[in-house]
Amino acid sequence: MVRCWKRSENCLEEAQCTDGGPDASSRSHFPHKAFWVSLSASLILVIVALGLTGHLGLPQPHSESMQIVRITVPEQTGVLINQSAIVDQQKDLVTLVVTSPANQTSTVLFDVKHGLICYKPVDQESCLLQQMEQSDYDNVNSLLREPTHKSQFQLSGNETQRQTEFLGVLAASQVNASLLEEPLQALCQDRSFHWTRRAEGPGKQRLVYFCIDICFPSNICVSVCFYYLPE
Template sequence: MVRCWRHSEASLEDPHCMHCGPMSSFRIPHKVLWGSLAVTLLIVVIGLGVTAHLGLQRKTQSSLQDVRIPDHTGEFFNQSALIDKHNNVVTYFVTSHVNQTSTVIFDVRQGLVCYKPDNQDSCFLRQMESLDYENVESHLNKSEKQVSQVWLVGNETERHTEFMGVLPSSRLDASTLQEPLQSLCKQASVYWTRRSDGPGKQRLIYFCIDICFPSNICVSVCFYYLPE
């Protein structure tokens, strides 16, 4: 016969412990068991959430990486300009070191600048400013033909960076554009941009295009997406 004893050795057998056995002291109460399972499940859920967040963050950073077009290290880079005096349009073709050519159109008649990176299916628009008109006019005035193409090289006489923010919910239908912008962007998404002070440390630059004008002024135009 197996007896259950109280803490005092002198006490009598407890009638309520008739079913106690040698392994009774190892039984885990149901509340403790379910509590442990709940804590374990909570830890697993938190771990999965953190892993998913880090994966999404890495994916976002890889899709918004800093891409410079062109990423030149020397003083010169490959650039040409197509001058159309009849339509008051100057088109720049800027080729990177990996042979990717971005196109930038200055349309004086419409007062627009259009950027089309070669490695993206997107076009970015902005309004021309007074300095843009001056730089384009320097091309148009020097050209003796109605349509001509000149090759340019960049130098370090004067260089600065301009930041353009891509406006949220500003997508346009390329069919609403006029030529030559429509032909350039017919297979691309079109967005409006605006000049800004910079993306800040928390946002990454989407891409940059370097353009040099005949006035020995080189401009790096860098784009990034503005927050919603």
């Protein structure tokens, strides 16, 4: 109810303003309603934002720890060797995807936490396992322990050290895949596993049946060649 004052000739008279009475009452309550509606809407938006942030933020530390690095180095014949390294600092994993000049792709997984290397060569029915040695740790750390990762490394052909390693495949000692760690099982789901061991060379009586060339940012390229050991 709004009180209005009218001036008469002899005194001030109190009268009610009848015009727009209900509207005036609504207008008096409208700011309060608008305030509460705005506050409720703001709270809902904050809750939704926090929920989305929490949901999307769970995998964020792991995603930030992963990075793809491209490594390019000229081969001795001048052909460029292209490979990609997927670096997972949180799980201590480095996965090298190597593409040969013939456009065939092989995968090499370095599981630093468990000290294992898994080779998944192209057009082969098995994956090959090797225990990591100190030189392997040093090479992988050039990717895994970099303070600030680059997205690409262009190695110089003149400064790159090249070496060849021979691994003998113990064909008779197949590994039970269920006893291996999850990254290895995921890499070779449809293949068998066999252990390998470092050797001086296959000798004349044995033939190397495939090689994988892998390079590291420390200007080291290793050609890993495999052959079957005698039963």
